Amino acid sequence: MAIVSVQHLSKQFGSFSAVNDLSFTVEAGDVYGFLGQNGAGKSTTIRMLMTLIAPTAGSIKVFDMPLATHRKEILQQIGAVIEKPDVYKYLSAYDNLRLFARLSGLQLSRKQLMDQLEMVGLAERGYDTVRTFSQGMKQRLGIAIALVHNPQLIVLDEPTNGLDPQGIADIRNLILRLSREWKKTVIVSSHLLSEIEQIATRVLIIDKGKKIVEGSAADLFDPAQTLVELTTTDSSFAWNSLQQSQWAGVLKEQRGAQIILQLHRNDIPELHKALVQMQIGVISLQLKHSLEDYFLQVTAGKQHVDAFSN
């Protein structure tokens, strides 16, 4: 069942086209990764989905209802954190949560509110004003607010921005719990491929407001297409040695001191052994996850495909 169906969505800001003829579908139970570089149009699309901005063209259906005519009914079933988790800094976490619960039409007991804060690890600081909170704590409070009315669909726009590694891991685990234990549908946007890779069941990549690719994460993050960045003490020697070896076919390009290779993830240990045997001085060998590299991969010779085959 399609929870979200977006058809030919566009948004113009003057002469600038932020989103251009974008269509995609989010199915029930998906953790839908929404990927794109900064300025790609992710936030604009999510803002249109949350009715913060009006589309110039196109239509959005959520829970099989047109968003334009059923805004209130739809928003009752959505919880969202858009960009930063901004709340009232002069109020406590508890008061913020109570206030936003009431806006969603709920009059929750103190215990219910504290349970919600407990879920995001803020119960002990529940009565402290938010201005004393760290960025990670604010983010967790933002998520508690988004979940307080038990929505079916959760929209998280760049939820790990500004978080430390532990905070990022916490958010990731929370998203997985929301999907697996509580059977929620989650749309999560990010410019970090590595983040989405670990949690998404389906992925949409957009660039300059247009769809680049949409499909299941398993297909999109094909282990046979893994990009690896090799840094050596002498990159010219390493490049020449690899070209004359059985690894010539996986060489992609040389970027200064780095060499980019594309190979199956399972072949990386063998590559490592071969580098040692060829007496190449390896400084580092790491997986590449940046969108820039990924775009190079998915857009090579095939711009703006409609859908990735499942």
Add this chain to the structure above:
Amino acid sequence: MWTLFQIELYKIFRRPRTYIAFAAITALIGVVQLGLKVDGKEYAEFVMADFNSSFAVDGNILNGYFICYVVLQLLLVHVPLLIALIAADMISGEANMGTLRVLMTKPISRWEFILAKFSASAVYTILLLIWVAIQALLLSMLIFGTDDMFIMKSSYAVVIKADDVFWRYAGAFCFAALAMTTVAALGFLLSLFADNSIGPIVATMSVIIVSTILSTMSIPLFNAIKPYLFTSHMITWKEFFDLKVNDMNEAIPGTIQNPQKLWNSAMVLMAHIIVFVGAAGIIFKRKDVLS
């Protein structure tokens, strides 16, 4: 809508900024009362200088009713700024904090949101004026006592019997509440156009200052627009202290000389409120929340 209104009031009165206005009014009125308590006689002699040769005035001229009138004339110039501090921050402040974005993802209609926010700022305005009334009238009555009220107009003086004054103040404060709600509506409308509150506050005060200048300048070019400027009607509360007179030129207790003027001004102010809030609703309904 009711829940939203309660939440807006809750937010207003949980912000420290809200109490600046109440503290400022307490300080301003306190200073005036202290000054008149200490040097009031000299002030009264100065005020009565032109009349002493024509009238023999006895009794307590410097009573609570008179003090309140003096305070109101002084304060009603400054209160719009205090109103603008909150009203012009209602939307822009939310945009600045980023909470407008969060609020608009909740299942509330934009019209409800605008009406609830404006209603809350109107309540703040009324409470501020009630505070002014408590400080300027009730406290002055306690400190200076009560007696007949003596007011100097531009070309004549009015004496109002002590038992005929209180209801006039009740009416004047209600009218002032309407005038200040108009200021709140203007500030509220302007708060839609910025992501910080400084711009709308300055813009609100600028509109009031320019309109007041136009209202007071006696130039034929501006005379045609004066009746339509809300600032021309903001001081109509003084009409409550102008009485009808009989054939003997004696004031008739319980009367107002020109009630039609009060009614007309009230209607003009109401029309401004409806236009400002209506425009705010229409603009906000179509506004992209980008903050």
